[in-house]
Amino acid sequence: MCDQSTPFVDEPATDPALLRTLAAAGLPATGRFLPKAGWVSRVWVGDEYVVRLSNGQFRDSFRHEATVVNLLAGSEVPHARHLAHGDGPDGPWYVSERVPGRTIYDVWSAADSHTRQAMIESLGFALRALHRVPVTTDLLPPWLADALAGKPRAAYHPPVVSAALADVADWIQERVALQN
16 A cells, blocks of 8 residues: 555564464564554564464454465455464464555555545455455355354454443443433
8 A cells, every 4th residue: 555664673573472373384483573453363564474363253264364365366456475374372373475565554644635545446446356256155254154153253343342332331320420
């Protein structure tokens, strides 16, 4: 989306979970990695790789993602190549190649309207290309298969749900105080 590089710390990776994941993927534990926060995974953006460690909330999500990403090979869909995934002592993990650029999350607020329009158009082209990729009818994310089978699941964005519940509780407390 943007041609600026992600800034890296000048120190080698030392996080034990990151080092275990790189070893499990058969990758060298060299290079610099920038930790990034996420709702359902820990992420480290490296010079060559992006390493994600799931909190396990979505069953088999990285296996499903690997299947989908492998279907994109040779298509016009821009994507990072899947390198490895698996389960380890720290939970499910996924490693992909690093594609240069920055996330929309990082650049959107500072982008002018022309740049935002270009980002939206770029997403539209990617979605159009994605919809041209043939898939089998049984290619469902495991959590969607669970939902269709009637199995309960947690909300997709727990921090958002928690914040909404807190707002509702505050709203009720304000009104209860008015009745007294």
